[in-house]
Amino acid sequence: METTRLETFADGVFAIAATLLIIEVHPAEGTVAHGLVHAWPSYAAYALSFLTIGIVWVNHHAVMDQISRANRTFLFLNVVFLMIVAFSPYPTKILADSLRDGSKAAAFAYGLTFTLMSIAFGALWFYAARHHRLLRPDADRRTITGISRSFRPGAAMYALATLSALLSPYLAVALFAAIAVFYVFESAIFGRD
Amino acid sequence: METTRLETFADGVFAIAATLLIIEVHPAEGTVAHGLVHAWPSYAAYALSFLTIGIVWVNHHAVMDQISRANRTFLFLNVVFLMIVAFSPYPTKILADSLRDGSKAAAFAYGLTFTLMSIAFGALWFYAARHHRLLRPDADRRTITGISRSFRPGAAMYALATLSALLSPYLAVALFAAIAVFYVFESAIFGRD
Amino acid sequence: METTRLETFADGVFAIAATLLIIEVHPAEGTVAHGLVHAWPSYAAYALSFLTIGIVWVNHHAVMDQISRANRTFLFLNVVFLMIVAFSPYPTKILADSLRDGSKAAAFAYGLTFTLMSIAFGALWFYAARHHRLLRPDADRRTITGISRSFRPGAAMYALATLSALLSPYLAVALFAAIAVFYVFESAIFGRD
Amino acid sequence: METTRLETFADGVFAIAATLLIIEVHPAEGTVAHGLVHAWPSYAAYALSFLTIGIVWVNHHAVMDQISRANRTFLFLNVVFLMIVAFSPYPTKILADSLRDGSKAAAFAYGLTFTLMSIAFGALWFYAARHHRLLRPDADRRTITGISRSFRPGAAMYALATLSALLSPYLAVALFAAIAVFYVFESAIFGRD
Numbered sequence A, B, C, D: 001m002e003t004t005r006l007e008t009f010a011d012g013v014f015a016i017a018a019t020l021l022i023i024e025v026h027p028a029e030g031t032v033a034h035g036l037v038h039a040w041p042s043y044a045a046y047a048l049s050f051l052t053i054g055i056v057w058v059n060h061h062a063v064m065d066q067i068s069r070a071n072r073t074f075l076f077l078n079v080v081f082l083m084i085v086a087f088s089p090y091p092t093k094i095l096a097d098s099l100r101d102g103s104k105a106a107a108f109a110y111g112l113t114f115t116l117m118s119i120a121f122g123a124l125w126f127y128a129a130r131h132h133r134l135l136r137p138d139a140d141r142r143t144i145t146g147i148s149r150s151f152r153p154g155a156a157m158y159a160l161a162t163l164s165a166l167l168s169p170y171l172a173v174a175l176f177a178a179i180a181v182f183y184v185f186e187s188a189i190f191g192r193d
Helices: A004-024 A032-037 A040-065 A072-087 A089-098 A104-132 A141-164 A169-185 B004-024 B032-037 B040-065 B072-087 B089-098 B104-132 B141-164 B169-185 C004-024 C032-037 C040-065 C072-087 C089-098 C104-132 C141-164 C169-185 D004-024 D032-037 D040-065 D072-087 D089-098 D104-132 D141-164 D169-185
Strands: none
Touching (some): A004 A072, A004 D004, A004 D072, A032 D089, A040 A104, A040 A169, A040 D004, A040 D072, A072 A089, A089 A104, A089 B004, A089 B032, A104 A141, A104 B032, A141 A169, B004 B040, B004 C004, B004 C040, B040 B089, B040 B169, B072 B089, B072 B104, B072 C040, B089 B104, B089 C004, B089 C032, B104 B141, B104 B169, B141 B169, C004 C040, C004 C072, C004 C089, C004 D004, C004 D040, C040 C089, C040 C104, C040 C169, C072 C089, C072 C104, C072 D004, C089 C104, C089 D004, C089 D032, C104 C141, C104 C169, C104 D032, C141 C169, D004 D072, D004 D089, D040 D089, D072 D089, D089 D104, D104 D141, D104 D169, D141 D169
């Protein structure tokens, strides 16, 4: 089974989930100028989620580059992974609506979603890479090892950031942003070109 | 006529219908934590519909793999089928909103939608497969027979689950979930690779 | 300039416009069962618009099959055409909300949108086909003539149906449905395969 | 790294951002006919944003035609650029809601979004074109120079139009429309075919 249609479907879900985020952004109450400025928590949550989904999309791209075929199990692992990607506008909206009040529950739910996304993403990669099950024959050993090594800290970092929400939601959001920045620059091993 | 653009359009509708489901998920009233937890019927309905659409997408993928060309009738059968796929966020929302109260009408409407989807999906497959009308020349006989055999119970299972909603909406939802799980594992005949 | 990305973009707009229609469908007030049944004007408007967009998509498909390249003017004609396609969920919602009351304005606005869509669609085809400007070198003369002939009645039929809304909105809606059915069956000249 | 999936993702974001614009269009209050007519500021904002996104899409198309590969930095520049494209329905809605009252803040926010989009678009082009970093080997020197020259006035024109919103929001909107028309006709250097 070719991976072309999987990539089309995945790109569609990534693009729609990222673009739907804006539907939940509303100006704050008051005059137009006041409402535009005071909606900053929505902008921050929008930017954080869009960049995170963008990073995950870039990495999904890098992963699929090493994979030459799909089987039914791999397709369903992708469906579960994409179900979590498509879910992410919901905790983003909750986070945006309660960032000003500093809700611990909102930051926790946000982090939990991305922790689960990270676990599901890792699961589909390690399923494909185990015994080179679905890798393309000419996959580069160093790239494979690099991707695998790069996946390991992901879920743990998100889980820790999520737990930190119980101390302070602002700390958690700062850590989510730091993880995003980390992955932007962590190109030495994952998807170097 | 090539099937490439049909697949792009279909993947778009699948991806959008699945991703739009999240728009209708709202937290319950009360504190943020309470609202997040008590929105579980929405999460359950979201997951059920996303997985079902994901399964149908995987199977549409397997069906299109056996088809090498499209004619106008086949395109319109696909348009009708996709019209039902794109409709599914509506009964999903109704089901989520009334799952706590156990509305028989909501579970019935949900099941009716997926029964009709199953019938429309079967119709486009049997139209294409009849006398090998649109199959690719090298289509494997065993795969063809397997797909046809796998389609038969689909609409009947959904119809029975839909009727069971008149007894108990919870029974119906459990059966919808069971059908989804059945199709995830039913890979022996449909789309084995 | 290749037409591949134009088709991807167009398929995206078609798929999204068609799938967004469902966002505007809401159950009527009252019990769940009553609300589901009495939302029938929304279902009728949804089905009419989805099928019409589906037909236009199939025909855009057939038109693009004859075209081998795009220039800047052709791209902008497509942007204007797609702007009207993407606009269509708005009059669909208005029509659904006022179908029970029989609003002439709603049926007129609905028809006006599809009349303009028909004109824009014709404009891009005749621009591409004039002096074989953008047609592929091996385009079949009979197919070209057939498509051109099939475009001519479109805008006129929609314009007449739109004007009939001033007499009766129900007559207009019946005519819109009849035009859709006409184009489904009118495959003898347009896109025969 | 190939650019195919980047283009699919980008086309998805463009198509969805453009199509989502219609969700925010609502009829004005009063009778159906009155509400349809008096919603003209929404139609104007919808058309302006759809055409602008359409132009940007056509130009992104022309830019990607000259680029043969992507690296990680280029992908992230695209993610940031697409984040702004996907953001644009929000200021469009604000502009539509306050156009009748002539809000300076709304026109300023609208212009600021498109100024930033213009800067991000320029950044990804100049990153790719610098020392022919990502250009395809047979890229035409005159086309490259033409695209670079065409990018220069963009951000400045948008910035000036944005500042003019502080004098008059109507002047600003007229200038935004003029810039769109300018880019439609400015095909002599950018993407001539």
